[in-house]
Amino acid sequence: MTRPNVIVFFTDQQRWDTVGAAGSPLGLTPNLDLMARRGTMFETACTTNPVCAPARAALQTGMYPTNTGVYRNNVPLPTDAPTLGRLFGAAGYQTAYIGKWHLGTQDPVPAAEQGGYDFWLGANILEFTSDAYRTIVYDGDGEPVFLPGYRPDALTDAAIRYVTRASEDDRPFMLFISLIEPHHQNEHDDYPAPEVYRDTYTGAWLPPDLATLPGTAHRHAAGYYGQIKRVDECLGRLRDALVSLDLTDDTLLLYTSDHGSHFKTRNSEYKRSPHDGSIRVPLVVEGPGYRGGSRVSSPVSTVDVVPTLLNAAGIELPDHLDGVPLREAKADAVLIQISETEVGRAVRTERWKYHVLAPDAGDEPAADHYTERALYDLDADPYELDNLIDSAGHREVVDQLREVLIREVERIERRTVTVASYPDVRDRGRFAETTVRRLKLDGRRLE
Numbered sequence: 001m002t003r004p005n006v007i008v009f010f011t012d013q014q015r016w017d018t019v020g021a022a023g024s025p026l027g028l029t030p031n032l033d034l035m036a037r038r039g040t041m042f043e044t045a046c047t048t049n050p051v052c053a054p055a056r057a058a059l060q061t062g063m064y065p066t067n068t069g070v071y072r073n074n075v076p077l078p079t080d081a082p083t084l085g086r087l088f089g090a091a092g093y094q095t096a097y098i099g100k101w102h103l104g105t106q107d108p109v110p111a112a113e114q115g116g117y118d119f120w121l122g123a124n125i126l127e128f129t130s131d132a133y134r135t136i137v138y139d140g141d142g143e144p145v146f147l148p149g150y151r152p153d154a155l156t157d158a159a160i161r162y163v164t165r166a167s168e169d170d171r172p173f174m175l176f177i178s179l180i181e182p183h184h185q186n187e188h189d190d191y192p193a194p195e196v197y198r199d200t201y202t203g204a205w206l207p208p209d210l211a212t213l214p215g216t217a218h219r220h221a222a223g224y225y226g227q228i229k230r231v232d233e234c235l236g237r238l239r240d241a242l243v244s245l246d247l248t249d250d251t252l253l254l255y256t257s258d259h260g261s262h263f264k265t266r267n268s269e270y271k272r273s274p275h276d277g278s279i280r281v282p283l284v285v286e287g288p289g290y291r292g293g294s295r296v297s298s299p300v301s302t303v304d305v306v307p308t309l310l311n312a313a314g315i316e317l318p319d320h321l322d323g324v325p326l327r328e329a330k331a332d333a334v335l336i337q338i339s340e341t342e343v344g345r346a347v348r349t350e351r352w353k354y355h356v357l358a359p360d361a362g363d364e365p366a367a368d369h370y371t372e373r374a375l376y377d378l379d380a381d382p383y384e385l386d387n388l389i390d391s392a393g394h395r396e397v398v399d400q401l402r403e404v405l406i407r408e409v410e411r412i413e414r415r416t417v418t419v420a421s422y423p424d425v426r427d428r429g430r431f432a433e434t435t436v437r438r439l440k441l442d443g444r445r446l447e
Contacts, residue, residue, distance in 0.1 A: 004288050005251040006088070006174040006309050007163075009235055010059070011228075012052070012100065012183040013270065014257035016045070016280040017207050018228050025205055028228045031236035032255060032284060037293045039253075039286025042326060044299040046348050047259045049337045050271040050278040052102050053077075055258035055302065056178075060084055060103065060115060062306030062321040065337055066413050070103065071365035072339045077103040079112045082320055084306060086116035088174040091315045094118055094166050099137070099155050099178030100126035108138035117176075121145060121158055126180045132192035150194045152179045152227075156234035160241045167245050174309070179234070182227035182261075184220070184270065193226025201225035209277055209383040215265035224261070252287030252312045256302060267341050274346035274355040274374070275384050279336050288312060289327060299348050300326055301334040322412055333401075335408040343367050347405045351379050354401035356419050366413055372398065372422040389422045398422075 016022050019029045021036040022043065048058040053073045054065035060083040065071045069078060077083070085095045096119035104113040104124040114120045120140040123129040129136045135147040135154040147154035159177040166173035184191050193200075201222040210217035235255065242248045261270045262277035271278045281302065289312055304323035311317065311325040323329075338344035343361035347354050355374040358367035375391070375398055376384040388394045402419050409417050 002250060003093075003172045003313055005163075005166075005172045005247060006093075006313055007159075007238070007251060007253045008059075008084075008176045008305070008309070009238065009253065009255045010099070010176065010178045011231055011255075011257040011282075012178075012180045013259060013261045014182055014228065014231075014282060015207075015260040015277060016282050018182075018225070019282050021284075022282070026201065026225060028225055029232040031232045031239060032282065035235070035239070035253070035255060035286045036284045036295075038291065039284055040290040040292070040294045040296065040326070042283040042285075042296045042300050044297060044348070044350065045256065045281050045283030046279050046299060046301055046334050046336055047257075047281055048301060048303050048335075049339060050259040050273065051340055052258055054337070054339060056102055057081075058303050059256075059258070059305050062303060062310075062323055064303060064322050064335070064412050065339070066365045067320075067322060069365075071337070072363070073102070076105045076113060077115070081115070082318060083115040083117075084174065084176060084309065085114075085118075087306075087310060087315065087318070088313065089116055089118060091313065092171055093313070094169060094171050094173040096120075096162050096166070096173065096175045097122055097178070098158050098162065098175070099123075100180050101178070102126075108142035108144075110142070111140065114140065119162060121162075122178070126151075127183060127186050130180075131185060132194075150230060152181050152231050152234045155179055156237055159238060163238075163241060163247070164245065167247060172250075172313070174313075177238075179231060181231050182224050191220050191223030191227055193223045194230045197226030197229050198223070200229070207277070207383060209265055209275070209385065210263055212383075212385060213265035215263040217263040217265070220263060250288075252285065252290070252309065254283075254285045254305065254309065256283045256305065257281040258302075269341075272338065272341040274336060274338055274344060274353065276348075276353070276378070276382075277384075279346070279348070283326075285326065296326075296329075298329070298350060299331065299334045300329045301331075304329055333404050333408065335405070335412055337366075339365065344373070345370060345405060345409060347401060347408060349401075349404075351377065352397065352401055353378060353384065354398065354405060356402075356405065366415065367417070368415065369418050369420070371420045372402070375401070 057068040057070035097117040266273040344357035353376040356370035361367040
């Protein structure tokens with residue numbers, strides 16, 4: 001069997017409920033919806049950590065953030081990390097990375113920090129080297145490259161040019177295209193949509209959490225939606241290029257994001273919380289082994305992306321992986337690590353969300369002792385508006401989920417932890433004050 005080409009189409013800060021196939025009424029994603037009808041959609045996909053660098057490190061290595069060492073932003077990925085670029089390159093693939101990296105120490109990203117990719121056209125923190133209509137990236141030698149057009153279009157054009165060239169080689173290729181949209185433009189704290197969609201979604205539907213809770217969604221959602229509409233058109237152009245080059249049958253295409261966005265409804269910025277608005281992402285796979293329009297409702301983690309791609313390419317799975325190929329994933333719960341705003345952990349099942357944190361842990365990757373913070377019944381309350389952690393009628397559920405969380409932390413992080421139950425928290429005033437103080441302190445370095 002011919003080894004398939006592999007493409008990861010990666011967005012930044014995209015909520016799962018922006019996708020039509022997931023129930024969005026806005027019509028933003030017809031191309032991704034088509035991909036879901038033809039491939040496999042994972043309906044409850046969760047990030048490993050709802051912040052940029054940790055999530056990206058996991059998507060490059062197949063390891064949880066505490067195991068890569070990249071547990072927060074501003075911690076670079078080790079230069080010898082077993083990335084997709086190195087793993088596919090060692091298997092004889094052409095490898096390419098285009099777009100935002102956020103795993104290095106600087107811009108331009110030094111060659112040693114480029115993840116072992118053969119072809120490089122990227123920036124470490126793309127939102128700082130470019131804006132909506134002026135995209136500056138760097139080639140493998142660190143030379144600046146200006147790409148004209150709206151930023152996702154410019155990067156997609158580069159990806160199509162790469163695919164066209166790579167298809168002429170006898171070797172298969174692995175391409176990771178990493179867009180920044182629908183992330184906000186940091187210096188303006190806005191979401192610059194392309195001009196044609198700048199006013200299209202003003203006053204459009206909002207998910208219940210964004211419509212109900214205080215935050216910035218009423219101001220920012222229109223731009224956010226316009227960005228996603230154009231990103232989906234970029235996906236369509238890339239899929240059209242595969243059709244034109246007669247590569248569709250021989251290419252595995254995977255679409256996902258690093259984390260979502262809760263628009264300052266849960267803390268003082270956009271992510272770094274255990275809620276689905278922050279941790280739940282689109283995840284659709286189309287190609288060999290993932291055809292037929294199937295849907296998987298059980299929870300999966302983005303740590304499963306690397307083993308999925310390696311398995312599809314017939315590459316032996318290395319021992320370091322924390323995940324499994326998505327078509328083999330049968331977990332009843334997935335673990336989420338939360339850092340920067342707190343040292344926290346959560347487990348997500350099909351029905352429940354259970355969240356614990358270590359309020360006095362400081363800036364650490366993990367803790368030995370946690371305290372229960374939240375329980376949500378996602379069947380009755382899918383947007384997590386009613387915290388049941390103090391409900392006497394749910395103590396049996398909490399006890400079961402506590403054991404699940406401890407099991408997953410010990411399995412993945414290889415450390416023994418304890419969790420204090422909510423009724424055992426005596427000094428709740430100090431607990432709340434500590435949490436707020438950590439949010440304010442971390443606000444100065446939020447990205």
